[in-house]
Amino acid sequence: MNGRRAAGPRPGQTFDREPARRVFAGELREVKLQFREGEDEKSPSFVLLPTGARCNRIFIVGTLTEKERRGDQNVFYHARIADPTGTFFLMAGSYQPEAMQQIARIEPPAFVAVIGKPNLFESQTGSMLVSVRAESVTTVDRETRDLWVLDTARATIERLEEIGKTDDSKRAEEHYHPDPAVYRRMVYDALAQLKI
Amino acid sequence: MEVADVVERISGKMEAKGIAVDRSRIESKIRRLVEExxxxxxxxxxxxxxELAREHSLPSPGTRAQEREIQGLAVGEWVTVQGKVVALTSPRTPAIAQAGILADPSGAIRFTVWAKAKAQPLSVGKWYRIESAVVDEFRSAEQLKIHSGTTISEVENETSLIxxxxxxxxxxxxxxxxRVKVVQEWESSHERMLQAGLLGDETGTIKFTIWREEGKEKLIPGAVYAIYYALVDEFNGRLQLNLSTAVYLPEEGEIRVAEGEAARGVIVHLAPxxxxxxRxxxxxxxxxxxxxxYCPVHEIQKDFRYDLRIKGVLDDxxxxxNILVQRDIVxxxxxxxxxEAVALGESSPLGMDEVFYxxxxxxxxxxxxxxGSEFDGRIxxxxxxxxxxxxxxxxxLLNRAGGEAQ
Known part of the structure; x- marks a missing residue:
């Protein structure tokens, strides 16, 4: 790890790392649109959230409830992470060695913090599913989980308040016709599960 | 007030809304009402x-337009406000007759009076009612644009502004x-500059400048001041305070100035x-x-010193x-x-990687x-x-989420 891999941009090159968006499972599940910015093979790919933000990367904290090791030659892990609104589907393969080794060491159930990239794919039954390709998975405490619920609630409300004001949110409105009341309800219910 | 003034003002208001008017027709209407x-x-x-508003299906201007508070004005709005001129600044072009700051109890806004508006000159310390001005934006700062359709009237107002x-x-x-403390005084980079430096309070620091002008005094480094109505400008993405318009008074007490930039977020990445x-x-x-x-300058060094640090990314x-965290905090x-880290690094089969993990x-x-302080794009x-x-x-947050839905 230390110094073995070339690290991102060369000196002198400016590079803005994509922020990790905060999103509840209940919203990510609804994602049906993925796009690439620019023609380049290396240009980042985004999914568009129904509340109107593009995300190339997300940050989630929840309970790792199940993990499953698959494959012989190409080992990869599948895992399920539950938050107060639903479930995230996590993937880590040989291209994410760090995350794979981290998942291998965690015994469910456990609170985990995940940084990863959302991907849209079509299931065998033809429906669109979102999975998260993990970059890193660490075990955390309950307080970090609670902080994430607050953080994600705030981010979701702020996106709801911006609906129709940014290009991305206009695009999301056209594509998803989101009902703000439904998402407010989801946020409220998620918050209500925390103990004061 | 003369009939001609009134005709001009009405015409100006209509023209500002893009409607051509016949001045002689307006004059005859006015004269008929007044004289007959x-x-x-x-x-x-x-x-x-x-009458004209109805003819052109504009919203009726009403007797007196609803007065708005300065705080909360938004770019693009036509507004009527009442406020006190707390400062005048030198206009940046001859197209501008006057510029300055207008304040009311809710807040303060910059204003510009366009030369074309042919408005009466405003004086510092007096209150005015400014009807039908437009809020626009100049260099990211909101300002009140006083044009030919704006009506200005001096008003009596004894409200003291805090x-x-x-x-x-x-x-x-x-x-x-x-309310700030003078943290640093810098060498003036310009002969017209009286003083420049850094001001700070518990939440952060900001650069300030005072330009050489009649009656302007320097701030004393280390002292605490209340600074009223300074211009906040954005320059290269950073804010700075221009005290040309400001009144500043020494204050009692001490301020614990927050050093450098503050940021909140999650550490999402630890770099190699x-x-x-x-070292x-x-x-x-x-x-x-x-x-x-191997040191890039001094080649192989066997008597190195160990150190701990985090080069990471904080993400909100x-x-x-980018953040750089030193040994004691790590x-x-x-x-x-x-x-302990050294012992672990020397004994673990993974070596220094074990400490990283x-x-x-x-x-x-x-x-x-x-x-911390930001340097070269890194805190x-x-x-x-x-x-x-x-x-x-x-x-x-429960209130915010439930406020509209429940």
Whole structure:
């Protein structure tokens, strides 16, 4: 790890790392649109959230409830992470060695913090599913989980308040016709599960 | 007030809305009301204005437009406000007759009077009612544009204004009042500049300048001041305070100035070069050695010094910031002293990577509040605290989420 891999941009090159968006499972599940910015093979790919933000990367904290090791030659892990609104589907393969080794060491159930990239794919039954390709998975405490619920609630409300004001949110409105009341309800219910 | 003035004002208002008017027709209407029917000129103005508004299906201007508070005006609005001129500045072009700051109890805004408006000159310290001005934006700061369709009338007002003090962190381009300490005084870079330096309060610091002008005095380094109505400008993406318009008074008390930038977020990435590192022992060098103990300047160094650091990324969901965390803070965050890290690095089969993994598992995915000075796009962290769960935040968010839906 230390110094073995070339690290991102060369000196002198400016590079803005994509922020990790905060999103509840209940919203990510609804994602049906993925796009690439620019023609380049290396240009980042985004999914568009129904509340109107593009995300190339997300940050989630929840309970790792199940993990499953698959494959012989190409080992990869599948895992399920539950938050107060639903479930995230996590993937880590040989291209994410760090995350794979981290998942291998965690015994469910456990609170985990995940940084990863959302991907849209079509299931065998033809429906669109979102999975998260993990970059890193660490075990955390309950307080970090609670902080994430607050953080994600705030981010979701702020996106709801911006609906129709940014290009991305206009695009999301056209594509998803989101009902703000439904998402407010989801946020409220998620918050209500925390103990004061 | 003359009939001709009124005709001009009505025409100006209509033309500002893109409607061509016939001045002689307006004049005959006014004269008819005033001379034949004995209507007072102000009432005649209102009548004719309403009539024209109806003719062109504009919203009725009403007798007196609703007065708005300065705080909360938005770009693009046509507004009527009442406020006190608290400062005048020198106009930046001859097209502008006057520029300055207008304040009311809710806040303050910059204004410009266009030369074309042919408005009466405004005086500092007097209150005016300004009807039908437009809020626009100049260099990210909102301002009130006084044009030919704007009506200005002096009013009697004895309200004493107490400007709201704004934490340095919350300043926006426009106008701001602050309670601050003079942190640094810099050499003037310009002969017209009286003083430049850094001001700060508990929430942050900001650059200031005072230009050489009659009656302007320097601030005393280390002293605390209340500064009223300074111009907040944005320059190269950073804010600075221009005290040309401001009144500043020395204050009692002390301020513990927050050093550098503050940022909150989650550590989402630990870059290579974090953890246990070796530094070049040559005096004044201190560069990080490669795994083979190679210094880019002094080549192989066997008597290196060990150090701990984190090169990471702090992410608040909107923006990512690079952070550099020094040894003492890394020790606190990871619960591992340098000596323990060295012992671990030398005994573990994974070597120094083991220290990296320990630190990663302790900080990655956690919420932190950091503070430090920004250098070369990286925050050099001087303080770092884990963010604690605050039930008050939960209650506030429940309200915000439930406010409209339930």
């Amino acid at each position: 029917f004995g209507v007072q000129l102000a009432e005649a103005e209102r009548t004719v204005m309403n 400007p709201k003090m704004i934490p340095v962190r919350d300043l926006r381009p426009g106008v701001g009042s602050v 070069g974090s953890g246990l590192i070796k 070049c022992p040559v005096e004044g060098c201190n560069r990080v050695l490669s795994r083979q103990n 969901g909107i923006r990512t910031r 020790e606190t965050l990871s619960g591992m002293k340098l000596e 320990r630190i990663r598992d302790a900080v990655l995915g956690r919420y932190f509040q950091v503070r 050099l962290v001087k303080e770092c605290q884990k963010i604690a769960f605050d039930p008050g935040d939960l209650a506030a």
